[in-house]
Amino acid sequence: MTAAPPAEAHAVEVTALRRAWGGRVVIDGLDLSIRRGEFVALLGESGCGKTTLLRAIAGLDPVANGRIALDTGARPAVVFQEPRLLPWASLWRNVALGLDRPDARARAQAALAEVGLGDRLDDWPRRLSGGQAQRVALARALVQQPTLMLLDEPFAALDALTRIRMHALVRELVARHRPGVLLVTHDVDEALALADRALVMRNGRIAAGHAITRATAALPPLRATLLAELGVGARADSSAET
Numbered sequence: 651m652t653a654a655p656p657a658e659a660h661a662v663e664v665t666a667l668r669r670a671w672g673g674r675v676v677i678d679g680l681d682l683s684i685r686r687g688e689f690v691a692l693l694g695e696s697g698c699g700k701t702t703l704l705r706a707i708a709g710l711d712p713v714a715n716g717r718i719a720l721d722t723g724a725r726p727a728v729v730f731q732e733p734r735l736l737p738w739a740s741l742w743r744n745v746a747l748g749l750d751r752p753d754a755r756a757r758a759q760a761a762l763a764e765v766g767l768g769d770r771l772d773d774w775p776r777r778l779s780g781g782q783a784q785r786v787a788l789a790r791a792l793v794q795q796p797t798l799m800l801l802d803e804p805f806a807a808l809d810a811l812t813r814i815r816m817h818a819l820v821r822e823l824v825a826r827h828r829p830g831v832l833l834v835t836h837d838v839d840e841a842l843a844l845a846d847r848a849l850v851m852r853n854g855r856i857a858a859g860h861a862i863t864r865a866t867a868a869l870p871p872l873r874a875t876l877l878a879e880l881g882v883g884a885r886a887d888s889s890a891e892t
């Protein structure tokens with residue numbers, strides 16, 4: 651697909667973003683930037699505003715305050731927890747949705763091949779396993795050749811083995827196409843397995859950020875730090891006493 655862009659290009663820059671629901675401020679002056687080719691995981695306790703942020707960047711909700719600058723102006727590709735496939739459309743048509751061009755089928759086939767479903771073009775969503783359906787959702791995102799991919803807990807509903815396979819696939823796809831990635835996840839280990847940087851969201855902002863190296867010795871202390879920042883370390887300690 652597209653050639654790798656210069657490493658310094660920003661996939662998205664979010665500046666002073668603010669978002670309230672019914673008078674309750676959920677995002678409060680948040681700044682965030684993601685470079686192309688950079689994989690960023692966003693952690694934070696339930697209800698802290700991760701999905702609200704992702705939907706704002708995706709352009710799914712209007713933004714009244716702050717600025718969201720996408721490098722090409724193109725809409726990011728989004729993958730949700732559920733695959734959201736159209737049941738009445740074949741797999742290739744699901745993937746090609748929104749591609750208004752004569753080679754749509756060929757492009758959908760190439761994207762399906764990349765997720766290991768190149769021989770299932772004319773098959774139907776109802777005949778897929780959960781993992782396969784999520785692969786189609788990934789193909790639907792890839793076919794847009796996005797410079798930014800937004801992943802909202804895309805592996806949370808999968809069994810552990812399928813999740814590990816999907817991790818390997820996503821790492822491979824991101825390494826090949828080098829979009830910027832924002833992954834919302836509850837799973838610290840998933841963040842450590844996939845991302846270059848882990849961010850913790852709290853009180854409507856990015857409260858902490860950590861670069862992730864794959865050096866084996868660095869991962870356990872970073873895992874402990876992230877759990878403590880998420881307030882889980884303290885709870886785990888106190889429950890261990892009971």
Ligand SMILES: Nc1ncnc2c1ncn2[C@@H]1O[C@H](COP(=O)(O)OP(=O)(O)OP(=O)(O)O)[C@@H](O)[C@H]1O
Pocket residue numbers: 671672676694695696697698699700701702703
């Ligand atoms: N459409 C909506 N209308 C009103 N309030 C909303 C709406 N969407 C989200 N909220 C509120 O905004 C806050 C943040 O929600 P959000 O879904 O962004 O959190 P989250 O960090 O993604 O949570 P989780 O990890 O549980 O998915 C919550 O208090 C939620 O109730």
